[in-house]
Amino acid sequence: MSESQPLSSGADARTTVAIITRNRRRSLLRTLDRLAALPERPPVVVVDNGSTDGTDEAVRSHPARARLLTPGHNTGAVGRNLAVRQATTPYVAFSDDDSWWEPGALETAADLFDTWPRLGLLAARTLVEPGHSDDPLNAVLARSPLPRRADLPGTPVLGFLACASVVRRTAFLETGGYHGLLFFGGEETLLAYDLTAAGWGVVYEPALLAHHGPDPGERPGRDVALRRNALLTTWLRRPLPVAAGRTAGLLRDCALRRPGTRRVLGESLARMPAALRRRHPLPAWVETQIRLLENDAREGDC
Secondary structure: OEEEOOOOOOOOOOEEEEEEEOOOHHHHHHHHHHHHOOOOOOOEEEEEOOOOOOHHHHHHHOOOOOEEEEOOOOOOOHHHHHHHHHOOOOEEEEEEOOEEEOOOHHHHHHHHHHHOOOEEEEEEEEEEOOOOEEOHHHHHHHOOOOOOOOOOOOEEOOOOOHHHEEEEHHHHHHOOOOOOOOOOOOOHHHHHHHHHHOOOEEEEEEEEEEEEOOOOOOOOOHHHHHHHHHHHHHHHHOOHHHHHHHHHHHHHHHHOOOOOHHHHHHHHHHHHHHHHHOOOOOOHHHHHHHHHHHHHHHHHHO
């Protein structure tokens, strides 16, 4: 892996912004423009997941002076782990190449981490652009039924949007960051489980604002990846009866010929031996929290 540009010091030297990208040079440069304009002037680390569109040269010449990491292939979400390891600040905020932070948000996040030593991850309120509309996940996180903790701010949650989150670097590295088996698609849930199991707080804080400007087109394979990774996450961390039940449900969907299900099953089975080798069930108290969230979601659908 090669790299370029030293991390620059900024007006608020507590938080690095980490970005993973692949063949989205134009969108990435817009994001870098916005990050360079932030009053915090955060150092930025960009992981180029094997782009072939000139992303590397564009990053090197951009005034944001980001540190560029080029692992030479598509590392998926694990690219974020590479960026966190390179960061020298106590906190790391994540952006995608189509997302950015509201001015002042990173300073607010750092103040919260400074104040609450058991805080491991902050999930921000995400505004979808253009139009500043709330991402649907905001409402889901805001109504989390998990009990508040006296040693944490905000609303405890077990999920978040990767491109609108800030982590305590030590907590992220201690729990291993993003799991390589999942690659992309709903990878946040497993990280939220692992942080919580390790005693770190994962909370939603709507005072933090992040902006997301995704391409309006379809994302081929996204639904398959989400369903595959939901099943793999269950096998990696949940009780065996839960994992077996989810697998049976997938087999029923396959029998009913639900679109994409055969591919979900095939990709899941190909990864299942690795998932079983790396299986590490969560503590019972975390499983109780997951079931509380699932019951609440079912009641909300009624």
